[in-house]
Amino acid sequence: MRMAQVVLENVTKVYENKVVAVKNANLVVEDKEFVVLLGPSGCGKTTTLRMIAGLEEITDGKIYIDGKVVNDVEPKDRDIAMVFQNYALYPHMTVYENMAFGLKLRKYPKDEIDRRVREAAKILGIENLLDRKPRQLSGGQRQRVAVGRAIVRNPKVFLFDEPLSNLDAKLRVQMRSELKKLHHRLQATIIYVTHDQVEAMTMADKIVVMKDGEIQQIGTPHEIYNSPANVFVAGFIGSPPMxxxxxxxxxxxxxxxxxxxxxxxxxxxxxxxxxxxxxxxxxxxxxxxxxxxxxxxxxxxxxxxxxxxxxxxxxxxxxxxxxxxxxxxxxxxxxxxxxxxxxxxxxxxxxxxxxxxxxxxxxxxxxxx
Missing domain, CATH: 2.40.50.140 (Nucleic acid-binding proteins)
Structure with missing residues (x-):
């Protein structure tokens, strides 16, 4: 598995209407680390993730993946895989075809595609769903297919944008532990966006707390909880709040x-x-x-x-x-x-x-x- 460090250096995003979505973000995501960007809606966490993915242009600063500046590199050439909140599956394709689609576009040999799809399906426990269409799947199964489609790519970095927010509470708890196990198994670099502090606390090696486009604190769940840097972090983490x-x-x-x-x-x-x-x-x-x-x-x-x-x-x-x-x-x-x-x-x-x-x-x- 080829994995990589991701570095953000003074990354800023300003929209045309002068709205500053992200301001001077500095962050190092180490190789194989599970980092969670956490904060309320509108704090800039998804914009940050989309800039790493190349789906948003950077106004200022630099993003490095595996030591290379990727500011001007197309999303498809950044060697990352993104899992969205709405799973973005193709409704007319089977699970197998959905998972294989990205590899087909990249002209992988048929037997290599088959091997990768079946391997990912086995890891995620969805071998028996490969012939089904997305509409025949539950929310949790669709979620697994979306993750599977990312795994087959064997990318350097996985980006997750609120992937569990459409699931019910019980399934969310189950998927949290599955994603954590998956991280250990793949030894992957994962950057994960959520507004749910329990998700952040239970899954992350490192949490990045954001507010109004600025990073408030970076630390382990233990550090963020026990030594919050300011009133915002102290009040955001912990339930009931401080x-x-x-x-x-x-x-x-x-x-x-x-x-x-x-x-x-x-x-x-x-x-x-x-x-x-x-x-x-x-x-x-x-x-x-x-x-x-x-x-x-x-x-x-x-x-x-x-x-x-x-x-x-x-x-x-x-x-x-x-x-x-x-x-x-x-x-x-x-x-x-x-x-x-x-x-x-x-x-x-x-x-x-x-x-x-x-x-x-x-x-x-x-x-x-």
């Missing part, structure tokens, strides 16, 4: 404290240096719902990390219960033990795991902790 509270850093008994409208909690010693420049200043305090516990089930409750509020909404999900709790002027969302006795309109004590706290600069929204 709680953000306007607060002040104040000096108090035994060190620094976070003072919000309805609570005050102590900053762990290890974070005090980072907050030294923010004493008596406003910050955005962040804490994830899963780092907040119902006091009755908390391992280390102390007055320093306990806040009290009134339960607004209780959402039992089976494996956890989501509580929306009014604390001062803020609504705090906590993901707590499902055995909680919390009831709407009742008081509750919540314990914050302050070793998992985040803090962001109020002006720049960049991470301090």
């Amino acid at each position: 709680n953000f509270v306007n607060a002040r850093v104040v000096r108090g008994e035994g060190g620094l404290w976070i003072q919000a409208s309805g609570f005050k909690v102590k900053v762990p010693k290890e974070f005090e240096d980072k907050l030294a420049n923010y004493i008596d200043k406003e910050i955005i305090f962040g804490i994830r719902p899963e780092d907040i516990y119902d006091k009755l089930f908390a391992l280390a409750p102390s007055p320093e990390n306990t806040i009290t509020g009134v339960v607004d909404v209780v959402e039992p999900l089976g494996s956890e219960t989501i509580l929306h709790v009014k604390v001062g002027d803020d609504l705090i969302v906590a993901s707590v033990n499902p055995r909680t006795q919390a009831k709407e309109e009742q008081k509750i004590d919540l314990v914050l795991d302050m070793t998992r706290m985040h803090a962001f600069d109020k002006e720049t929204e960049k991470a301090i902790i």
Whole structure:
């Protein structure tokens, strides 16, 4: 399998109406890496993918595939294969013909085409579908055919544009793990676009978070989740999303404290240096719902990390219960033990795991902790 590194160097895309779709994107996708471009719709991720494919012209910057600049190389000569959201299968052709079509155009010998199609069909478990037409297939089967059509090409780079968004939830989960297995099996370089953070977290070696045409952060799923670069990344990754509270850093008994409208909690010693420049200043305090516990089930409750509020909404999900709790002027969302006795309109004590706290600069929204 010939695979390749993809490099974007200050890549910018400006449309004729002066709309900047992508701004100064710099990215290195290593050989055999599974990289996910993640962000809300309109953030520039699909435009970035289409520029790599050669389907969109680049306004500025350079794209390298396998060390060569491909700005002026035709899509068909870039040695990439793209799988679209709508699968783009030819309705009048059988599955076999759909998969073989690209190789026929490239004048491959018949037996070579047959070998490649059957091999790809075997990898994807669709050998028994080769004589069917697309309309006789389920969404998941069509998805496999579209992937198969890309595999037979044996390209340097696979590009996936939201390939699972048309599938139902259960099938999406199944296809996620299949695509991950496929990546290991093919040892392929894959660039994958999605707005679904769960897809990104479960599949990627590296996630590229985008917003308004700009890359916000590049990192492993672990890094993006645990050390988000700014408020946008912190709020986009994680479900339910991180709680953000306007607060002040104040000096108090035994060190620094976070003072919000309805609570005050102590900053762990290890974070005090980072907050030294923010004493008596406003910050955005962040804490994830899963780092907040119902006091009755908390391992280390102390007055320093306990806040009290009134339960607004209780959402039992089976494996956890989501509580929306009014604390001062803020609504705090906590993901707590499902055995909680919390009831709407009742008081509750919540314990914050302050070793998992985040803090962001109020002006720049960049991470301090």
